Amino acid sequence: MIRHGVPDNVHSLGIDIVGNAIHLFGTEEQKQRFLPGLARAEITANVLFSEPDVGSDLASLATRAEPDGDHWRLHGRKIYNMKAQHSDFALCAARTSTGPVSFAGITLFLVPLRSMGVLIEPVWNLSEERFDLVTLDGIRVGPEDVLGEVDDGWQVLGKVLPLERTGLDHSAKAERTLAALREHAPPGCEERLVELETRVRAARLLAWRCVANLHEGRPDEVHSATAKWYTSETAKEVAVAAVELLGPRALLDARDPAAIAEGVFDAGFREAPGLTLAQGSSEIMLFFVATSKLGLPS
Incomplete structure (x- = not known):
């Protein structure tokens, strides 16, 4: 969707x-x-x-x-x-x-x-x-x-939160924005697009591992936190990169006839900061991974 x-x-x-x-x-x-x-x-x-x-x-x-x-x-x-x-x-x-x-x-x-x-x-x-x-x-x-x-x-929350922290939604947002960016990016952006493509593919793999864990009945809270952090930060990076590469026209919303890709870049740019906060902020996800998996002191 x-x-x-x-x-x-x-x-x-x-x-x-x-x-x-x-x-x-x-x-x-x-x-x-x-x-x-x-x-x-x-x-x-x-x-x-x-x-x-x-x-x-x-x-x-x-x-x-x-x-x-x-x-x-x-x-x-x-x-x-x-x-x-x-x-x-x-x-x-x-x-x-x-x-x-x-x-x-x-x-x-x-x-x-x-x-x-x-x-x-x-x-x-x-x-x-x-x-x-x-x-x-x-x-x-x-x-x-x-x-x-x-x-x-x-205890229930510990099992419920991985249901929303698969990162699948964030990786999909990143994929959609990147697909539109590949279509509209000006010449000379190839290296940056390859970097973004690499991150987006890694985000998708992390998300699908979460889905597989849930399907197999063994949700992994640490992996879910990792996937949520990485996929949301990736979606944010792609949204910001699109505006940097395309310039001010990328910030025209869907109601403007001159908008690029029906306002996908504008909507993504406005939503991007919230992705790293919703479902647990990036800082909380990193803290959880550090203390639960890596054994670092809280």
Whole structure:
């Protein structure tokens, strides 16, 4: 879809991440409640992880789930959520208990978004996508809405995050931009194009290894972090290189008749910085690889 310019976020959020998470960790009741509707596109879903003062450090999240009988009331704010304004429900991380270990006490909830106690506000930005600020003001959820075990959400997150950190989307964006750049690049750019081609091919191989790991039922968190870092940085590099090689006309958007390649370069350039932040920033990915795989001190 990405390589052909079809918007992909509804599919990647609802199917690749939330749908797969329910398929892997949900109860039979949850699977029956959500998966058929997601598969038929009758309902859509997104994720509520990042927070205004937390970002990629999910272990420090402040959204809390307060007991209300055998249910919970959710209180907190989630930011940079794509498609929340269109989604029926979300996979939300909240803190159900506190202790000396920040990773403990987190629970994942399947939260209905079209309900009292949920406020969705736009966060406008430079990219083609609208982000949202979602305020959870006491919405009530029950035990049937818990994905996995209470207080054990970090373990589930460790398996869910590799679902979105394959890097496949970023490598596809890089491929699409590079294909258009090869078509429109001026003479004398051949060496630079070869360098970019090498990076893009390496990014694609890293991404497909992640896909293979998931297909074989053995997701690798470290490899997923590596692929996410490399593919997003590559997509950013290709987008910036396109503007450098093509000049100001590359920054004309699709509405301008003089735009090159129907505005692909402009859209990619505006989106590029966010790619290295979404799904975990480059710095967090490198930190995770260094401490988890290389054994460097945190």
